[in-house]
Amino acid sequence: DVKVTQSSRYLVKRTGEKVFLECVQDMDHENMFWYRQDPGLGLRLIYFSYDVKMKEKGDIPEGYSVSREKKERFSLILESASTNQTSMYLCASSPGGAYTEAFFGQGTRLTVV
Amino acid sequence: ELKVEQNPLFLSMQEGKNYTIYCNYSTTSDRLYWYRQDPGKSLESLFVLLSNGAVKQEGRLMASLDTKARLSTLHITAAVHDLSATYFCAVAGGSNYKLTFGKGTLLTVNP
Numbered sequence: 001d002v003k004v005t006q007s008s009r010y011l012v013k014r015t016g017e018k019v020f021l022e023c024v025q026d027m028d029h030e031n032m033f034w035y036r037q038d039p040g041l042g043l044r045l046i047y048f049s050y051d052v053k054m055k056e057k058g059d060i061p062e063g064y065s066v067s068r069e070k071k072e073r074f075s076l077i078l079e080s081a082s083t084n085q086t087s088m089y090l091c092a093s094s095p096g097g098a099y100t101e102a103f104f105g106q107g108t109r110l111t112v113v
Numbered sequence: 114e115l116k117v118e119q120n121p122l123f124l125s126m127q128e129g130k131n132y133t134i135y136c137n138y139s140t141t142s143d144r145l146y147w148y149r150q151d152p153g154k155s156l157e158s159l160f161v162l163l164s165n166g167a168v169k170q171e172g173r174l175m176a177s178l179d180t181k182a183r184l185s186t187l188h189i190t191a192a193v194h195d196l197s198a199t200y201f202c203a204v205a206g207g208s209n210y211k212l213t214f215g216k217g218t219l220l221t222v223n224p
Contacts, residue, residue: 033211042214042217100205
Protein backbone atom coordinates (compact mmCIF):
# COMPACT_ATOMS: atom_id res chain seq x y z
CA ASP A 1 0.00 0.00 0.00
CA VAL A 2 1.09 3.52 -0.74
CA LYS A 3 1.85 5.44 2.37
CA VAL A 4 1.97 9.22 2.49
CA THR A 5 2.85 10.55 5.90
CA GLN A 6 2.55 14.12 7.10
CA SER A 7 4.65 15.11 10.05
CA SER A 8 1.89 16.60 12.20
CA ARG A 9 -1.86 16.14 12.51
CA TYR A 10 -2.38 19.41 14.37
CA LEU A 11 -0.25 22.54 14.61
CA VAL A 12 -0.79 25.87 16.32
CA LYS A 13 1.55 28.69 15.30
CA ARG A 14 1.77 32.40 15.92
CA THR A 15 1.35 35.10 13.29
CA GLY A 16 4.68 35.88 11.65
CA GLU A 17 6.30 32.54 12.42
CA LYS A 18 8.00 30.52 9.72
CA VAL A 19 6.19 27.19 9.49
CA PHE A 20 7.37 23.93 7.95
CA LEU A 21 4.97 21.15 6.97
CA GLU A 22 6.67 17.92 6.01
CA CYS A 23 5.44 15.08 3.84
CA VAL A 24 7.07 11.75 3.06
CA GLN A 25 5.96 9.05 0.63
CA ASP A 26 7.32 5.53 0.45
CA MET A 27 6.36 4.41 -3.08
CA ASP A 28 9.01 6.11 -5.20
CA HIS A 29 6.39 8.39 -6.76
CA GLU A 30 7.57 11.08 -9.14
CA ASN A 31 4.90 13.66 -8.34
CA MET A 32 4.03 15.27 -5.06
CA PHE A 33 1.45 17.92 -4.25
CA TRP A 34 0.33 20.28 -1.53
CA TYR A 35 -3.33 21.25 -1.30
CA ARG A 36 -5.25 23.29 1.18
CA GLN A 37 -8.85 22.54 2.00
CA ASP A 38 -11.32 25.12 3.26
CA PRO A 39 -15.08 24.80 3.78
CA GLY A 40 -16.99 25.70 0.64
CA LEU A 41 -13.82 26.02 -1.45
CA GLY A 42 -12.88 22.38 -1.90
CA LEU A 43 -9.25 21.44 -2.48
CA ARG A 44 -6.97 24.06 -3.95
CA LEU A 45 -3.52 23.27 -5.26
CA ILE A 46 -0.72 25.30 -3.70
CA TYR A 47 2.39 23.79 -5.30
CA PHE A 48 3.41 20.58 -6.95
CA SER A 49 6.67 18.88 -7.83
CA TYR A 50 7.27 16.45 -10.68
CA ASP A 51 10.89 15.66 -9.88
CA VAL A 52 13.53 16.32 -7.29
CA LYS A 53 14.28 20.02 -7.09
CA MET A 54 11.53 20.75 -9.63
CA LYS A 55 8.42 22.63 -8.63
CA GLU A 56 5.55 24.48 -10.18
CA LYS A 57 3.06 26.90 -8.74
CA GLY A 58 -0.48 25.75 -8.33
CA ASP A 59 -3.55 27.93 -8.05
CA ILE A 60 -2.78 29.68 -4.76
CA PRO A 61 1.01 29.85 -4.22
CA GLU A 62 1.14 33.29 -2.59
CA GLY A 63 2.62 33.19 0.90
CA TYR A 64 4.01 29.68 0.44
CA SER A 65 7.17 28.05 -0.84
CA VAL A 66 8.21 24.43 -1.20
CA SER A 67 11.31 22.29 -1.12
CA ARG A 68 12.01 18.89 -2.60
CA GLU A 69 15.61 17.87 -2.01
CA LYS A 70 14.89 14.14 -2.00
CA LYS A 71 12.38 12.21 -4.06
CA GLU A 72 10.42 10.95 -1.08
CA ARG A 73 10.09 14.24 0.79
CA PHE A 74 8.16 17.40 -0.07
CA SER A 75 8.04 20.30 2.34
CA LEU A 76 5.63 23.22 2.41
CA ILE A 77 6.92 26.43 3.97
CA LEU A 78 4.84 29.31 5.20
CA GLU A 79 7.34 32.14 5.14
CA SER A 80 5.46 34.34 7.61
CA ALA A 81 2.30 32.70 8.85
CA SER A 82 -0.89 34.72 8.81
CA THR A 83 -4.33 34.00 10.22
CA ASN A 84 -5.78 33.53 6.73
CA GLN A 85 -3.51 30.52 6.35
CA THR A 86 -5.42 28.67 9.03
CA SER A 87 -6.61 25.60 7.14
CA MET A 88 -6.35 21.88 6.55
CA TYR A 89 -3.26 21.06 4.49
CA LEU A 90 -3.16 17.86 2.48
CA CYS A 91 -0.11 16.31 0.87
CA ALA A 92 -0.48 13.83 -1.98
CA SER A 93 1.71 11.85 -4.34
CA SER A 94 1.16 10.13 -7.69
CA PRO A 95 3.33 7.73 -9.66
CA GLY A 96 4.05 10.03 -12.60
CA GLY A 97 3.47 10.25 -16.35
CA ALA A 98 0.10 8.84 -17.34
CA TYR A 99 -0.45 7.50 -13.84
CA THR A 100 -2.20 10.39 -12.19
CA GLU A 101 -4.11 8.78 -9.33
CA ALA A 102 -3.22 10.74 -6.21
CA PHE A 103 -2.71 9.19 -2.77
CA PHE A 104 -3.21 11.45 0.20
CA GLY A 105 -1.62 11.86 3.59
CA GLN A 106 -3.70 12.18 6.73
CA GLY A 107 -3.73 15.97 6.65
CA THR A 108 -2.37 18.70 8.93
CA ARG A 109 -4.80 21.06 10.57
CA LEU A 110 -2.91 24.32 11.01
CA THR A 111 -4.19 27.11 13.21
CA VAL A 112 -2.42 30.47 13.11
CA VAL A 113 -3.18 32.70 16.09
CA GLU B 114 -8.21 26.06 -17.61
CA LEU B 115 -9.87 22.86 -16.50
CA LYS B 116 -12.99 23.36 -14.41
CA VAL B 117 -14.77 20.61 -12.52
CA GLU B 118 -18.32 21.04 -11.25
CA GLN B 119 -20.10 18.70 -8.94
CA ASN B 120 -23.76 18.71 -8.08
CA PRO B 121 -25.42 18.67 -5.79
CA LEU B 122 -23.05 20.11 -3.20
CA PHE B 123 -25.29 18.96 -0.36
CA LEU B 124 -27.40 15.82 -0.39
CA SER B 125 -29.57 14.60 2.42
CA MET B 126 -31.23 11.29 1.79
CA GLN B 127 -33.08 8.55 3.61
CA GLU B 128 -31.71 5.10 4.11
CA GLY B 129 -32.82 2.76 1.37
CA LYS B 130 -33.15 5.43 -1.30
CA ASN B 131 -31.18 5.81 -4.53
CA TYR B 132 -29.47 8.93 -5.79
CA THR B 133 -26.84 10.15 -8.25
CA ILE B 134 -24.04 12.68 -7.88
CA TYR B 135 -22.87 14.37 -11.07
CA CYS B 136 -19.42 15.54 -12.05
CA ASN B 137 -19.01 17.71 -15.16
CA TYR B 138 -15.68 18.90 -16.46
CA SER B 139 -14.72 21.48 -19.05
CA THR B 140 -11.91 20.04 -21.20
CA THR B 141 -11.07 16.70 -22.73
CA SER B 142 -9.86 14.08 -20.28
CA ASP B 143 -10.06 10.32 -19.96
CA ARG B 144 -8.85 10.07 -16.37
CA LEU B 145 -11.32 10.67 -13.61
CA TYR B 146 -11.21 9.72 -9.96
CA TRP B 147 -13.70 9.58 -7.12
CA TYR B 148 -12.61 10.06 -3.52
CA ARG B 149 -14.36 9.81 -0.19
CA GLN B 150 -13.59 11.97 2.84
CA ASP B 151 -14.91 11.31 6.34
CA PRO B 152 -15.14 14.26 8.77
CA GLY B 153 -11.71 15.30 10.00
CA LYS B 154 -10.00 12.71 7.86
CA SER B 155 -8.08 12.71 4.60
CA LEU B 156 -9.20 11.59 1.14
CA GLU B 157 -9.52 7.93 0.33
CA SER B 158 -9.54 6.70 -3.27
CA LEU B 159 -12.82 5.07 -4.33
CA PHE B 160 -12.79 4.65 -8.10
CA VAL B 161 -10.40 5.12 -10.98
CA LEU B 162 -12.05 5.63 -14.40
CA LEU B 163 -9.62 5.64 -17.30
CA SER B 164 -11.65 5.33 -20.50
CA ASN B 165 -14.92 6.29 -22.11
CA GLY B 166 -17.70 4.03 -20.92
CA ALA B 167 -15.76 2.82 -17.87
CA VAL B 168 -17.98 1.58 -15.07
CA LYS B 169 -16.79 0.55 -11.63
CA GLN B 170 -18.82 -0.78 -8.72
CA GLU B 171 -18.07 -1.27 -5.08
CA GLY B 172 -20.89 -2.27 -2.77
CA ARG B 173 -23.69 0.29 -3.02
CA LEU B 174 -21.66 2.72 -5.11
CA MET B 175 -21.25 2.68 -8.88
CA ALA B 176 -19.25 5.17 -10.92
CA SER B 177 -19.28 5.71 -14.67
CA LEU B 178 -17.52 7.93 -17.17
CA ASP B 179 -18.74 9.44 -20.44
CA THR B 180 -15.80 11.29 -21.94
CA LYS B 181 -17.83 12.60 -24.89
CA ALA B 182 -20.28 14.31 -22.57
CA ARG B 183 -17.45 15.17 -20.11
CA LEU B 184 -19.56 13.68 -17.36
CA SER B 185 -19.10 11.18 -14.59
CA THR B 186 -21.78 9.93 -12.25
CA LEU B 187 -21.61 8.33 -8.83
CA HIS B 188 -24.76 6.35 -8.20
CA ILE B 189 -25.81 5.35 -4.72
CA THR B 190 -28.11 2.37 -4.38
CA ALA B 191 -30.17 1.71 -1.24
CA ALA B 192 -28.18 4.17 0.86
CA VAL B 193 -27.06 3.27 4.37
CA HIS B 194 -25.82 5.56 7.14
CA ASP B 195 -22.21 4.41 6.70
CA LEU B 196 -22.13 6.12 3.31
CA SER B 197 -22.41 9.54 4.97
CA ALA B 198 -19.26 11.44 3.90
CA THR B 199 -18.04 14.02 1.42
CA TYR B 200 -17.42 12.72 -2.09
CA PHE B 201 -15.05 14.42 -4.50
CA CYS B 202 -14.45 13.87 -8.16
CA ALA B 203 -11.09 14.81 -9.65
CA VAL B 204 -10.04 15.08 -13.27
CA ALA B 205 -6.59 14.88 -14.83
CA GLY B 206 -6.20 17.42 -17.59
CA GLY B 207 -3.70 19.80 -19.08
CA SER B 208 -0.29 18.79 -17.76
CA ASN B 209 -0.69 15.20 -16.70
CA TYR B 210 0.62 15.58 -13.22
CA LYS B 211 -2.23 17.54 -11.83
CA LEU B 212 -5.72 16.69 -10.68
CA THR B 213 -8.41 19.34 -10.51
CA PHE B 214 -11.04 18.64 -7.87
CA GLY B 215 -14.70 19.43 -7.69
CA LYS B 216 -15.95 21.20 -4.57
CA GLY B 217 -17.28 17.98 -3.12
CA THR B 218 -20.74 16.64 -2.29
CA LEU B 219 -21.61 16.35 1.40
CA LEU B 220 -23.84 13.30 1.65
CA THR B 221 -25.90 12.71 4.78
CA VAL B 222 -27.90 9.50 5.01
CA ASN B 223 -30.65 9.65 7.61
CA PRO B 224 -32.27 6.63 9.26
